[in-house]
Amino acid sequence: MSSKAIDVARLEDIARRVRINVVKMIACSGVGHAGGAVSMAEILAVLYFHEMRLDRKDPTWPDRDRFVLSKGHGCPALYATFSEVGWIPDSLLPTLHQIDSPLQMHPELGLCPGIEMSSGPLGQGLSAGIGMAIGARMRGKEFRVYVMIGDGESAEGQIWEAAMFAPNHKLDNLVAILDYNKFALTDRVQSIMPLEPVYDKWVSFGWHVIEVNGHSVVQVAHALDEARSVKGKPTIIIAHTVKGRGMSFVEDTVNAHSVSMTKAQVAATLKELGCQPNEIEQAVAQTKELH
Amino acid sequence: MASQLAPRDILGSTLAELGESDPNIVLLDADFCTPGKTVAFKNRFPERFVQVGIAEQNLMSIAGGLSTVGFTCFASTICVFCSRRACDQVMASIALPNLNVKILGLYAGLFVGKNGATHQSLEDIGIMRSMAHMTVVQGADAAETASILRYAAAHKGPMYVRVGRDPTPQLVPEGYKFELGRSITLRQGTDVTLIGYGDLMGNTLEAAEALAKQGVQARVINMSSLKPIDREAIVQAAQETGRIVTVDNHNIIGGLGSAVAEVLSEECPVKLKRIGVRDTFGRSGTNEEMLKWFGLRTEDIAAQVLEFLRK
Missing domain, CATH: 3.40.50.970 (Thiamin diphosphate (ThDP)-binding fold, Pyr/PP domains)
Incomplete structure (x- = not known):
């Protein structure tokens, strides 16, 4: 198990800042995929600040670990994470969704540093991650590949094409993470297209499966550590999360998917997330109210 | 051959x-x-x-x-x-x-x-x-x-x-090197230009030979680079031969015929005849049966060109 100490307070604070920036960015844009972004905050914090080997000065370092956000619409949280890493300036965050911004509503390889693959049409990222994992093996490189998939996304057939492929090729340098926030776009996953028994499904496809609370940085870090020790097969971490976590006005509801906020909601949410009054005031002033 | x-x-x-x-x-x-x-x-x-x-x-x-x-x-x-x-x-x-x-x-x-x-x-x-x-x-x-x-x-x-799946005559000259955006002219002519690609290029060239026997000198262009397309060759052919025929192993909607029509209508509008599959689905059959069914045999192409030139 773990060789590296887990700096819980630091990782939790990074997750909190990612949430704050997601709220601010979407407030500036007027609309955005908030719920499925903030549900990943702790996982992204652990990946980028505990688990992955990265060059904070060079997002293209050839030996870096790769992360693919298959559920591309969650990218506000990824952009916010990149600003924490230092790959993009904080000043870019308010340009989210603007026509000339590298921060498009679905992430594009080549537009924003740190993005490893364009995504948005659901179901494709795990396959792309497989390509990278095969590439690592062909090159004799040690880098690992992490792919975040969604629970609603898991209704896509291509996810299961990829699920069959990776164990057949013994890709133990590949880790899938399921952001199991229980909601698709219009309703609970359970009523749209139930995933259960999801643990058994992945086991039967030949994966090493770990189930965690996706908001516990300790559990996520331990799971990633365990995945590193698994040989001869890929690992999937089923991360139980809450859609809209930290945004109490939509948390764990169907309204968390695509969010437009009033100035009052922005103020209340940022207060809950521990922002100071002047920071809240500035965010409220930049909020685009669509209603 | x-x-x-x-x-x-x-x-x-x-x-x-x-x-x-x-x-x-x-x-x-x-x-x-x-x-x-x-x-x-x-x-x-x-x-x-x-x-x-x-x-x-x-x-x-x-x-x-x-x-x-x-x-x-x-x-x-x-x-x-x-x-x-x-x-x-x-x-x-x-x-x-x-x-x-x-x-x-x-x-x-x-x-x-x-x-x-x-x-x-x-x-x-x-x-x-x-x-x-x-x-x-x-x-x-x-x-x-x-x-x-x-x-x-x-x-x-x-x-x-x-x-392509099946054997074709050898059409490109010895030492030929493909380049994106460049076509090759397989036959010179001034009366009409036939533009093709792929499997039907042989029939297209043979149709031109058949037309020559009837006094029609057709230029034949192999447009292997469908995108980017060789705009210059298309415009020059339009200017020098006045009429263009495309031969598609594809629906005439969206294929070479469409691509050539886009260039002509923007740069040098001349009459265009699109030969190919006319917005229907395919069939099971031998290649010979297929060519006959869809009107893509050498004689079908030649006949359609002659009819087009009479209009």
Whole structure:
């Protein structure tokens, strides 16, 4: 198990800042995929600040670990994470969704540093991650590949094409993470297209499966550590999360998917997330109210 | 004077030859390497061959991901599954991120054994041509197809290489080298210009010879680079011969006929006749039956050109 100490307070604070920036960015844009972004905050914090080997000065370092956000619409949280890493300036965050911004509503390889693959049409990222994992093996490189998939996304057939492929090729340098926030776009996953028994499904496809609370940085870090020790097969971490976590006005509801906020909601949410009054005031002033 | 080779026959040997000099060349297959004739590469470089199984969507996204690690990926399956089945994967995992993936589309157009409508690619050029960043090419014979593969291996970015299944006459001159955006004029003429590509290039050229016997001198252009298309050659042909005929092994909607119409209407409007599959689906049958059914035999092409010239 773990060789590296887990700096819980630091990782939790990074997750909190990612949430704050997601709220601010979407407030500036007027609309955005908030719920499925903030549900990943702790996982992204652990990946980028505990688990992955990265060059904070060079997002293209050839030996870096790769992360693919298959559920591309969650990218506000990824952009916010990149600003924490230092790959993009904080000043870019308010340009989210603007026509000339590298921060498009679905992430594009080549537009924003740190993005490893364009995504948005659901179901494709795990396959792309497989390509990278095969590439690592062909090159004799040690880098690992992490792919975040969604629970609603898991209704896509291509996810299961990829699920069959990776164990057949013994890709133990590949880790899938399921952001199991229980909601698709219009309703609970359970009523749209139930995933259960999801643990058994992945086991039967030949994966090493770990189930965690996706908001516990300790559990996520331990799971990633365990995945590193698994040989001869890929690992999937089923991360139980809450859609809209930290945004109490939509948390764990169907309204968390695509969010437009009033100035009052922005103020209340940022207060809950521990922002100071002047920071809240500035965010409220930049909020685009669509209603 | 049919040569013994089909365009697909040279895929494996040419890829293996390219693989010898370039360690970054990788071949991905969706369970079609035997009929697709790519096995020679698989046998020579098993460590650079990826069998994805019958999962074309997975194939395209894996190829995209693999190419980000610096590999030149040839992703190979039947044309219809490259274009129709995996359309969105080609867009989002290859074209949008502008990745170095060469899609080998096998069994171009009508000629798919007797597999019939579901396996006949009459939409693929239209689909691929309308996708930004994508280039679209098809060789007229085995030699041109080999030249296209050599070009593709050195080119950076997405390409859709359509490959014919069955033997064709040898049409491109000895020493010919394919270039994106360049056509070859196979026959000079001033009365009309016939523009073709791929499997039907032989019939098109023979139709021109038949027309010559009736006093019509037709220019014949092999437009192997369907996108980017050779605008200059089209405009020059329009100016010098006044009328243009296109011959498509594809639906006339979206194929070469559409591409040529776009250039003519913007730059030099002249009368255009589009020969090809006229917005219907395909059929099972031999190639001979197919050509007759769809009016694509040499004599059918010649007759349609004469009728067009009388109008």
